[in-house]
Amino acid sequence: MKRIIALVLTATIGLALVGCGTKTNTSEDSSAKTTEQTSTQESKEKESTEVPEVTYESFESLLNSFANEEYYYNEANTLKLLTDEDETAFVKKAETALDKVLSDEKIDKSKAKVYQYYRNVNGKKDQVAYVITYGDNNTAEKVYEVYSDVSDDFEITFKEVKENSDIIAHKQFAELFKGEF
Incomplete structure (x- = not known):
């Protein structure tokens, strides 16, 4: 019984490590993504707040x-x-x-x-x-x-x-x- 519990705990820990540790992010990758997301968000905000310029025919x-x-x-x-x-x-x-x-x-x-x-x-x-x-x-x-x-x-x-x-x-x-x- 102790062996089964130990195997289940080991398997759970192993799966958790595999799920969390499959991709290693460096701080450079993380900051690049954050900067890209911020600039994308800012451009979307500008698009939504900019009023299209009206041209008049007469x-x-x-x-x-x-x-x-x-x-x-x-x-x-x-x-x-x-x-x-x-x-x-x-x-x-x-x-x-x-x-x-x-x-x-x-x-x-x-x-x-x-x-x-x-x-x-x-x-x-x-x-x-x-x-x-x-x-x-x-x-x-x-x-x-x-x-x-x-x-x-x-x-x-x-x-x-x-x-x-x-x-x-x-x-x-x-x-x-x-x-x-």
Whole structure:
């Protein structure tokens, strides 16, 4: 009985040694594997965090991307004007209000392109006009955002004018803006 137990223990120890000792790793092999695993893991993390760069086909799509970040859309019916006549009347009223603001802010509309965007979130209506001023060579100089509130009866109340340097700094802005002329 003692011999059987001794043989079983010997066999168990032998198998354990064979299982653990079949491959001898040097510290160099181990550190090389660790470095390789780390670099593979880092490259996978970079791939998952890198946002693919978006290229825009037109100036409108570029400007829409900036406006859509704040839920503004370039259709006046976003405000729920419903009829074409209401929409046309509102757009004219908005242009008149914007002209007054630009005059008050001393922004020359004759050397500017204006792009209107509208938002209706939870019943609160407002609009933003992107006003892009340009020089004699049709190169954009500044981008202004003109914010206004819109009441339930579609009256327009001016809120503020801000300069937006992020839009003009976009790498495709200058190239795509040339297509607006």
